[in-house]
Amino acid sequence: xxKIGFFIFVGLVPGALWLVAIFDWVMTLRRKPPLGHxxxxxLLEHPWLAAVLATVYAAMIAxxxxxxxxx
Amino acid sequence: xxxxxxxxxxKVGQAVRAHPDASRAVELVVLGVLILVLGAMLVYGVxxxxxGDVTRCTEKKDATVWPTGVELAAxxxxxxxxxxxxxxxxxxxxxxxxxxxxxxxxxxxxxLGLVCFLVLATVLLGYETFAVFHPSGDPPPITSYxxxxxxxxxxxxxxxxxIIGVLLGNWIWYPTTKRPWRPWDKS
Numbered sequence: 188x189x190k191i192g193f194f195i196f197v198g199l200v201p202g203a204l205w206l207v208a209i210f211d212w213v214m215t216l217r218r219k220p221p222l223g224h225x226x227x228x229x230l231l232e233h234p235w236l237a238a239v240l241a242t243v244y245a246a247m248i249a250x251x252x253x254x255x256x257x258x
Numbered sequence: 259x260x261x262x263x264x265x266x267x268x269k270v271g272q273a274v275r276a277h278p279d280a281s282r283a284v285e286l287v288v289l290g291v292l293i294l295v296l297g298a299m300l301v302y303g304v305x306x307x308x309x310g311d312v313t314r315c316t317e318k319k320d321a322t323v324w325p326t327g328v329e330l331a332a333x334x335x336x337x338x339x340x341x342x343x344x345x346x347x348x349x350x351x352x353x354x355x356x357x358x359x360x361x362x363x364x365x366x367x368x369x370l371g372l373v374c375f376l377v378l379a380t381v382l383l384g385y386e387t388f389a390v391f392h393p394s395g396d397p398p399p400i401t402s403y404x405x406x407x408x409x410x411x412x413x414x415x416x417x418x419x420x421i422i423g424v425l426l427g428n429w430i431w432y433p434t435t436k437r438p439w440r441p442w443d444k445s
Contacts, residue, residue: 188315188398188406193307196403197300199382201418205296208425212289215282215348223345223429229368230430236372240430243379244338250386251404252331252419 274347285347296421299414306410315406326412330419337420341427 211222230237274281382400389399408415 188312188402190307190312192398193312193403193406194304196400196407197303197307199378201296201300201303201422204422204425205293205300207429208289208293208296211429212286212293215286215289218282221348223348225368226372226429229372237430239376243376244426244430248331248334251401252327252334 281347285344288344288347292421292424295417299418299421302414303407310410312406315402315409326408326415329412330408330416333416333420334423337423338427338431340420341424341429342431344424344428345431 207222214221230240385397386400389397390401404415
């Protein structure tokens with residue numbers, strides 16, 4: 188593992204979500220439909236995508252947190 | 259997007275709709291606190307990367323084995339559910355449940371954002387698969403970074419997992435009575 192890898196990890200996972208959260212907050216502040224509203228609108232049009240997103244999230248939790256490897 | 263304003267909301271929904279400015283303020287405060295805490299944790303994480311010795315992470319490879327890993331998974335799921343509850347504030351403020359409108363033209367920006375997210379997730383999972391397939395640990399799998407962070411400070415990692423769960427639950431699991439596996443449902 189390297190420091191560069193850690194920077195990429197921190198930047199891609201919490202960092203990207205942090206930027207999107209700020210976007211959502213600004214949209215709420217400006218009385219515009221927030222991201223969740225727009226996303227749901229899109230996912231209602233494409234319900235299979237909601238199932239894919241939920242599956243990916245569940246798989247990530249299971250793999251990263253519950254993957255036990257003593258090797 | 260059509261909104262069914264005639265459909266009666268629950269007690270909380272009615273209270274939220276009766277006080278839209280107050281509910282908006284609560285929503286802004288909740289999201290603002292999450293953003294501030296996550297931002298502080300990002301700064302903390304970067305400072306730990308700069309000051310810490312990442313070569314010692316191999317000593318922490320069992321970090322997410324019981325109980326830390328189970329706790330991380332649990333707080334992620336709890337955060338996801340809490341995110342949906344925060345979403346009720348928005349749903350109630352915008353009226354009733356969302357109703358699918360066939361007249362709606364797809365939002366290209368949201369669509370492109372989702373495509374980018376799925377491409378990124380695919381690339382990361384591909385990298386993870388490649389890394390796990392090589393038992394030598396070179397290149398290191400993303401799991402190693404997660405475990406190292408969890409071992410370095412379990413409380414901060416669990417708080418981060420909770421906040422990420424809240425945000426994702428708020429965005430993805432937005433309250434609606436429409437069931438994704440039954441696209442013909444009208445509400």
